[in-house]
Amino acid sequence: MANKITAVKVKIKNDVATAKMVFSHPMMTYNQAKAKTGNSDDANFITHITAKVGTEEVLDISTSQFFSKNPIFKFQFKCGTFKIGKKLSAREKFNGMTRDASEQGDLLTIVATDRKGNIYEKSVELASKKKR
């Protein structure tokens, strides 16, 4: 299975955004690599994760091989200064409602780098159903 950022979800409440991300990655440790291929240098795991809204960094973390396989990671950040878009409910979407360009929020971009130098990226919009 291809390695990727599987999903990023953002919930916003009282100017605090909770972002939850799921990766598809074997996160192979040196010991596991040695048992599997005989070469501990085959180990591959995510080494760095950053999250940005526009140019502002909201998360910066250096990680090691001891994150679980297909890791799940959750963090919170203050989003009061960012633009939050309006999320349409299922009914509004069903009724064919569309949003104005002005109702679109800023994008949260997650970038992850692994030991082999591959870069994974995913963006989600900061949006909430409630009126602000």
Added chain:
Amino acid sequence: MNRRNFLTFAGSAIALSVLPMNLNAKDYRELKKDVWTAHNIDDATKALYGMKTPIESDQIKIDVPKINSSGAAVPVSFSTTIDAKTIALFQDANPESAVAVFDVNIYDMKKYDVKIKMEKDGIVMVLVEGTDGKIYMAKASTQVAAGGCEG
């Protein structure tokens, strides 16, 4: 020191001082290489924060299940109210100690949930480098029924 040598020296010094400014992100794997190869928590702490002794603090909260059926994914959630510069997550069950180093920014709520691997029973430790220069720590022990690193 002759002039030519001085110029190259000055040039490289400027290049070195400019380079980290361009990189917004702090890669602790490059900055502190020893942390990631340290085999116990003490060594990792020394490699990351120098010789400072961590102070135990109740302003750091760690939530780990007491007993895990599998060590492949141990959910760890932790938070702190200390004004922090960096936060480090260590454990002593695996061959190396370091799990993650967080660089805290102004938007950060300093509350994280993460799943980690643990080979055997051990201690999960969170270290916080405060903006006052002191190191705070809190730890929690957990039991693992089946190790997660052999897979």
